[in-house]
Amino acid sequence: MIARLRGLLDSASETACIVDVGGVGYQLFCSARTLRALPRVGEAVKLFVETHVREDHIHLYGFASESERAWFNLLQTVQGVGAKVALGILGSLATAELTRALAAGDKAMLTRCDGVGPKLAVRLITELKDKLGGLELGAASIGLPEAGAVAEAPGAVADALSALVNLGYKRADAFAAVTVAARSMGDKADVSALIRLGLKELAK
Incomplete structure (x- = not known):
């Protein structure tokens, strides 16, 4: 099983690249985001790899x-999401943006991804929202609440989030801002203070 490849970039297309490792060219299907991050042809490249073995083919998927790669596997646990759709999602949203969208229940952001309609967006949110903590993405670093951080004021958080969304901010951005504010305030959190601090976060 191939888990990582290091070599020279031989070529790249809209959906895949070829990495030359010791004279052997490996074709890896990648997200648009990973493809944009590739070096120039002939330069050194390292990609993390997920190997899919089927009766009729062996496909390698490359990740920056x-x-x-962890998101690629997690997304495919949702019914209706195969490798192509998973790569489409990862090509449209950075992993931190995807985490915020799922945590905030932001269907609009998810439906901007290739292959994701309203029904699939709901399914992604429903099935993955509780699994976010298992990924090594650092919830605190992207504005997600640590466990119990807003336990004393869940109603205030929800009301502040609703207020910011009504002011025209994207739900995922508002969610991140409010939860950062709630973490900093602890049990002193109230709606007006959360809105005020949330607006400061959004203005950064």
Whole structure:
């Protein structure tokens, strides 16, 4: 099983690239985001790899990071998401953006991804929202609440989130801002203070 490849970039297309490792060319299907991050042809490249073995083919999927590979596998646990759709999602949203969208229940952001309609967006949110903590993405670093951080004021958080969304901010951005504010305030969190601090976060 191939888990990682290091070699020279031989070529790249809209959906895949070929990495030359000791004279052997390996074709890897990649997200648009990973393809954009590739070096120039002939330069050194390292990609994390997921190997899919089927009766009729063996496909290699390449990723710029371990977290992108982890997301690729997690997304495919949802009914209706295969490798192509998973790559489409990862090509449209960075892993941190995807985490925020799922945590905030932002269907609009998810439906901007290739292959994701309203029904699939709901399914992604429903099935993956509780699994986010298992990924090595660092929830705190992207504005997600640590366990119990907003336990004392869940109603205030929800009300502040609703207020910011009504002001025109994207739900995922508002969610990240409010939860950062809630973490900093702890049990002193109230709606007006959360909105005020949330607006400061959004203005950064």
